[in-house]
Amino acid sequence: MMSSTYFLNSFLVRLFRVSLLFFGCLLFVPVKSFSLDVLILLACQYEFWFITALNTVNWAGSGMIFGDIRAISCDEFTERCAY
DSSP states (O other), X not given: OOOHHXXXXXXXXXXXXXXXXXXXXXXXXXXXXXXXXXXXXXXTSHHHHHHHHHHHHHHHXXXXXXXXXXGHHHHHHHHHHHO
């Protein structure tokens, strides 16, 4: 029988890989599309908050996988830099 820690770690590893795939797709977005007006509209949309929540889960999962709470502080740093 698998322990709950092993199941949680394997789930978080899969979630981390999926989030890397989604964020890797952002590399192909042209820089011209990130004007100030677009960023203001983006802050009011569902997708922005979904990616923010996914980023939080990603860093928290990384902290749990590597057993180091300092990885969660990266989420706070990336959130502050986004604004």
